[in-house]
Amino acid sequence: MQDAEKALKKMRSLGHTPDAQTFHSMVTGYAAVGGKYLEVTELWGEMKSLASAISMKFDQELLDSVLYTFVRGGFFARANEVVAMMEKGNMFIDKYKYRMLFLKYHKTLYKGKAPKIQTESQLSKREAALSFKRWVGLT
Known part of the structure; x- marks a missing residue:
């Protein structure tokens, strides 16, 4: 992952915009390493800004990987x-998949009442x- 992070920084410094495949590789790598939720959050912020600035489209597989990482990490x-x-x-x-992951x-x-x-x-x-819990149908 360190090599991938260096390559991404180099790409940015040369003025190249990461594409959906680059983001997918980074998210998959962070998920494989485990516990790299903050790094995925930073990538998500960049993805959102690119999506609004240059109308970049992300595929279902990439967004599904990001969603899986966020649910697993508790970033609801x-x-x-x-x-x-x-x-x-x-x-x-697949709401069933995310319901099972949440559980x-x-x-x-x-669970229970909110603290005062x-x-x-x-x-x-x-x-x-x-x-999110309501969205997956757990309430």
Whole structure:
């Protein structure tokens, strides 16, 4: 992955814009290494900016990989963004797969009542997770 990161930095420094295949390779690599959720989040931010700036289209396989990584890592606000992009593009999303993934890694997340004292960040994370949970049909 270090070589891939160096190659991506070199590509950017030479003025080349990464394409969907480049992003797919990076996301797949980070997923294989495991625990590289922040790096995938950074890639997602770049992907969103490219999608809006130059109307770059991402394929279903790439967005599915990103969504899988975000759900596994518990980044539900980002997962909801990917779901929205996939639904906007009329792509198939296997809700059963994500329901099982949620149950495997986050089964007890946000069960019961919300704590009385919560920061704004905690509240937004909770709302994003509950929104995703509703989307997969667990509420």
